[in-house]
Amino acid sequence: MAGTTIPTSTETVAPAALLQLMWLASPALPVGGFSYSEALETAVDSGRVTGEAQAAQWLRDQLQLALGRSDLAAAAQAFVAWQRGDADRIRVLNDWVLSTRESRELRGQTEQMGRSLVEWLKNRAGVDPRLAQLAALPPAPSWPVAFALAAVQTGAPLREALLSFAFGWAENMVQAALKAVPLGQSAGQRILAALVEAIPPAVDHAMTLADHERQAFAPMLAILSSQHETQYSRLFRS
Structure with a gap:
């Protein structure tokens, strides 16, 4: 696949679709995203992240x-x-996402959040035959693939759906930083503002990537995630 073409004109997002994207990005969505730090907790424990500036750089x-x-x-x-x-x-x-999780915790996160989103989607009004296809993905639906179906159901354009995906990640990760570093609320808002600035170009770049250009090579993230499995004191599941 040659990648996804970025629209050259601004697409209008219907109010209902926009609200549903906000819903999908919310930490209140019952998929457990708030319970993961994605190795940030180990970065703090090992002294790699000790304050606001380092947390902001790490997440960016x-x-x-x-x-x-x-x-x-x-x-x-x-x-x-x-x-x-x-x-x-x-x-x-889905196979690609699962095969690129480099630790047990990172794979467990994407599978658990994917399954939880399937259950949430089952409780929504209407019947979508694609939901059964999602639920049947072996051994589990991954979070990005499950989120993609939920976003398609909103009727929103692709770019806005990806902005929702990225902002939901950012908000959960900032909340993890507040607890793990720890940081105050004002620091958290400054970090979130920096991520909000960085998200649109990251989304635009992601939309251009072909299959052979996708990659999940982040060695230190994988090492710290593996170390988190045996970390003595933990607040988070990853």
Whole structure:
């Protein structure tokens, strides 16, 4: 696949679709995103992140080097595949996401959040046959692929869906930083503002990536995630 073409004109987002994207990005969505730090807790424990500036840099790097080149790109391609009803493509993308989780905790996170979103979608009004396809993905639906279907159901354009995905990640990660570093609320808002500035270009880049350009190569993130499994004191599940 050659990547997803970025629209050249601004697409109007219906109010109902915009509200649903806000809902999907909310920490209150019952998928457990707030319970993961994605190795940030171990970065704090090891002394790599000790304050606001380092936390902001860590999360910005993670957005650009990891999320933007892997999960955002996979979600973009899954969004298009769900729209086209391409079940084979969905399976390939889900397999890729699961195979690129470099620790037990990171794989467990994407599987647990994917399953939880499936259950949430089952409780919404209307019947979507694609939901059964999502639920049946072996061994579990991944979070980016599940989110992509939820976003397609809103009727929102792709770019706005990816902005929602990235902002939901950012808000959860900032909350993790507040607890793990720890930081105050004002510091958290400054970090979130920096991430909000960095998200649109990360989304635009993710939308251009072809299959061979997607990658999840973040060695230190993987090492710290593995170390988190045996960390003595933990607040988070990853």
